[in-house]
Amino acid sequence: MGELGRIHQLIVPFFGYDLTFNVEAIVMTWIAIIFLLIFGMLAARKKSVIPGPLQVVGELIVGNLFQLTEDTLDKELAKKYGPLICALFLFLVACNWLGIIPFLEEPTKDINTPLALGLLGFFIAHYSGIRTKGLKTYLKHYLEPFFIMLPLNIVSELANVVSISFRLFGNIMGGAIIILVVSYLSYSLVLPPFLNAFFGLFVGTIQAFVFTMLTTVYISLQVK
Amino acid sequence: MAIDIQTWVNVSAFSGAGIAMGLGAIGAAVAEGNTAASANYAVSRNPSASGEIFKSMLVGQAIAESAAIFALVVAMVLMFSPFPSDSLLWVFVMLAAGISMGFGAIGAAIGSGFPAAAACEGMARQPEMSGPLATNMLIGSAVCQTPAIFALVTSFILMFKDYTGLPLAPTWAAILGAGISTGLSTIGSGVGGGLIARESCLGMARQPLTATTLTNTMLLGQAVTQTPAIYGLLISFMLIFSSSPETAALTPAMALLGAGICMGLGASGPALGIGITGQSAVKAISRNLTAASDITRVMLIGMAVSESTGIYAMVISLCLIFVV
Numbered sequence: 417m418g419e420l421g422r423i424h425q426l427i428v429p430f431f432g433y434d435l436t437f438n439v440e441a442i443v444m445t446w447i448a449i450i451f452l453l454i455f456g457m458l459a460a461r462k463k464s465v466i467p468g469p470l471q472v473v474g475e476l477i478v479g480n481l482f483q484l485t486e487d488t489l490d491k492e493l494a495k496k497y498g499p500l501i502c503a504l505f506l507f508l509v510a511c512n513w514l515g516i517i518p519f520l521e522e523p524t525k526d527i528n529t530p531l532a533l534g535l536l537g538f539f540i541a542h543y544s545g546i547r548t549k550g551l552k553t554y555l556k557h558y559l560e561p562f563f564i565m566l567p568l569n570i571v572s573e574l575a576n577v578v579s580i581s582f583r584l585f586g587n588i589m590g591g592a593i594i595i596l597v598v599s600y601l602s603y604s605l606v607l608p609p610f611l612n613a614f615f616g617l618f619v620g621t622i623q624a625f626v627f628t629m630l631t632t633v634y635i636s637l638q639v640k
Numbered sequence: 641m642a643i644d645i646q647t648w649v650n651v652s653a654f655s656g657a658g659i660a661m662g663l664g665a666i667g668a669a670v671a672e673g674n675t676a677a678s679a680n681y682a683v684s685r686n687p688s689a690s691g692e693i694f695k696s697m698l699v700g701q702a703i704a705e706s707a708a709i710f711a712l713v714v715a716m717v718l719m720f721s722p723f724p725s726d727s728l729l730w731v732f733v734m735l736a737a738g739i740s741m742g743f744g745a746i747g748a749a750i751g752s753g754f755p756a757a758a759a760c761e762g763m764a765r766q767p768e769m770s771g772p773l774a775t776n777m778l779i780g781s782a783v784c785q786t787p788a789i790f791a792l793v794t795s796f797i798l799m800f801k802d803y804t805g806l807p808l809a810p811t812w813a814a815i816l817g818a819g820i821s822t823g824l825s826t827i828g829s830g831v832g833g834g835l836i837a838r839e840s841c842l843g844m845a846r847q848p849l850t851a852t853t854l855t856n857t858m859l860l861g862q863a864v865t866q867t868p869a870i871y872g873l874l875i876s877f878m879l880i881f882s883s884s885p886e887t888a889a890l891t892p893a894m895a896l897l898g899a900g901i902c903m904g905l906g907a908s909g910p911a912l913g914i915g916i917t918g919q920s921a922v923k924a925i926s927r928n929l930t931a932a933s934d935i936t937r938v939m940l941i942g943m944a945v946s947e948s949t950g951i952y953a954m955v956i957s958l959c960l961i962f963v964v
């Protein structure tokens with residue numbers, strides 16, 4: 417139980433500042449990326465009209481995610497943002513599922529990963545908002561319904577980033593804690609596989625889906 | 641009779657375990673009864689679907705119970721783990737962990753009973769939709785559990801943080817405030833999320849063609865419903881990880897405790913309000929699919945407005961933590 421909440425950090429001095437790296441999160445993120453790259457290469461290696469098994473899986477995933485983006489945005493915008501949404505969902509699923517492999521940990525268990533992804537969605541949404549509506553209309557939105565609401569509107573926009581990232585972090589962290597504690601109490605007999613299936617596969621997929629959907633909705637609220 | 645620190649820590653660990661499990665049992669029991677009640681009604685309405693209804697009742701009850709199981713785990717750890725007894729801080733840590741998990745389990749459990757009950761009724765009404773209904777119920781109930789998981793995370797971070805070198809004087813209030821903030825703020829989110837999931841199960845049974853849209857709207861609504869609980873979690877983290885200088889004065893301690901209480905109480909109302917908004921939006925979509933995108937827009941804006949009171953509570957809590 418001692419390893420609960422312990423983070424391995426690498427601290428590098430850099431011109432008088434201390435740069436802190438969370439080694440585990442970085443390594444695990446790269447493992448997730450490498451998994452995805454290998455899957456992508458294998459799925460797209462032999463493209464044919466009669467697809468192989470991996471190509472079918474890949475086409476299913478990409479097709480469904482594009483459909484979902486089209487439902488939330490529209491056909492034109494989906495072409496632009498679809499790849500981003502697909503990449504986000506696949507990366508999150510790969511990250512959340514990593515924890516069910518022994519000795520590997522979810523990079524999303526470290527608050528920095530969800531926060532970075534949340535900020536990514538925030539900046540993309542607001543940048544596209546300024547691009548499509550123009551700076552004046554974009555800024556005017558903050559003075560609605562009255563100009564007194566300005567600080568409140570800004571806070572509620574920032575609160576979106578916090579809520580989207582802490583939701584993912586809390587769920588993955590909570591699942592990891594429950595698995596660790598129950599395994600410790602039950603001496604790793606019988607229960608852990610079911611818990612891994614529930615928290616790792618089921619909750620992990622749902623939270624990845626919720627995160628992706630919310631990012632899409634935030635973008636659609638800005639561009640429409 | 642002199643009582644040493646070890647005794648005090650034991651006293652509070654056992655009381656904390658009692659609070660966690662006692663309060664944690666409330667919601668799950670209510671939710672399971674609610675599910676079973678709906679299952680009875682559903683079987684009387686359509687006896688030929690009784691097999692499916694019985695199965696979904698059992699699965700729904702099992703998910704609703706998981707919040708109580710989190711409380712059980714916390715209570716067990718409080719009772720059986722050897723905690724250090726070098727400081728009186730541990731007394732408050734144990735109590736706060738119990739309060740956080742106990743209150744945190746109530747809302748999530750009650751909420752996840754709603755979709756299970758609605759799925760049973762829906763199966764009686766539209767047996768063809770049993771499969772999609774079961775999936776929707778599972779997703780809805782699982783997302784409802786999120787607030788309970790936040791409470792669990794707070795409890796465990798409280799119990800396993802390293803408190804050496806922290807002054808007793810304002811830190812005890814911060815710890816207690818952190819437990820109260822997460823514990824109370826999750827109640828509304830759990831119930832509100834359940835209301836939305838309930839309506840989406842009922843809507844799917846009423847109009848099977850809307851199934852995909854209903855699931856997406858439900859997820860979106862539940863996600864916004866949980867935002868106040870996330871504010872509560874955030875305030876807890878700030879209270880746990882910000883260190884205050886040692887003082888004998890009571891004012892800083894009370895400010896920290898007040899921040900926790902403010903966020904905890906302030907978050908339950910907005911979450912319930914957002915839940916009711918989402919519930920009616922899902923119902924509206926199930927009746928008129930063509931207006932879905934307009935309804936979603938109105939729903940999101942309405943939710944943002946009713947969330948603003950939660951944001952006021954967060955601003956006051958932040959002021960109490962960092963300014964006072």
